Amino acid sequence: DSGVTQTPKHLITATGQRVTLRCSPRSGDLSVYWYQQSLDQGLQFLIHYYNGEERAKGNILERFSAQQFPDLHSELNLSSLELGDSALYFCASSGLQVNTEAFFGQGTRLTVV
Amino acid sequence: AQTVTQSQPEMSVQEAETVTLSCTYDTSESDYYLFWYKQPPSRQMILVIRQEAYKQQNATENRFSVNFQKAAKSFSLKISDSQLGDAAMYFCAYRSGNTGNQFYFGTGTSLTVIP
Numbered sequence: 001d002s003g004v005t006q007t008p009k010h011l012i013t014a015t016g017q018r019v020t021l022r023c024s025p026r027s028g029d030l031s032v033y034w035y036q037q038s039l040d041q042g043l044q045f046l047i048h049y050y051n052g053e054e055r056a057k058g059n060i061l062e063r064f065s066a067q068q069f070p071d072l073h074s075e076l077n078l079s080s081l082e083l084g085d086s087a088l089y090f091c092a093s094s095g096l097q098v099n100t101e102a103f104f105g106q107g108t109r110l111t112v113v
Numbered sequence: 114a115q116t117v118t119q120s121q122p123e124m125s126v127q128e129a130e131t132v133t134l135s136c137t138y139d140t141s142e143s144d145y146y147l148f149w150y151k152q153p154p155s156r157q158m159i160l161v162i163r164q165e166a167y168k169q170q171n172a173t174e175n176r177f178s179v180n181f182q183k184a185a186k187s188f189s190l191k192i193s194d195s196q197l198g199d200a201a202m203y204f205c206a207y208r209s210g211n212t213g214n215q216f217y218f219g220t221g222t223s224l225t226v227i228p
Binding site for chain 2: 104
């Protein structure tokens, strides 16, 4: 158990809809990262938050947005969903020290039909 | 931005044999860490091993070891006595000590273990 909790584990929704994915980081971790992994693909970095502030953006679509709340949990909002958005979405958390690894949640499997 | 390259999309190894997965990275930083993650069919991301850039000694964790060549910016993973449970996707990752402490991942190598 990595200590990172993602909900829901699975989500099936229709094109055009909006969904929210939730992530609770490991206790004490201030950094939260979101990644998208399509089938048999690598990890695409979406966005990084540190203590409530956006630190870096990757290839995140304008239809996607995220935030980190004062209690450090984070949400990834995906809107106007398309079939191509179907993927495994990972949240990871980490301490700020460079020697700490990223701890990953089990991911949310999103299927857009 | 830093880049991490895994040039072997797929590798296979016979059970009990040794296999080496390659990873190179591009950086001008001096402070960084390197990691190998394993992603089995369950899709859970599991840390295998880490290496500090300042350490000359190669990291070892049981059957897993790295060959860290700092000047060549190479960080390969050696798996000895391969087991069926080693079959997974392996990702190399770089963590910057500067640029917001970002993680940069390679594209992954899919390892098949042949009984």
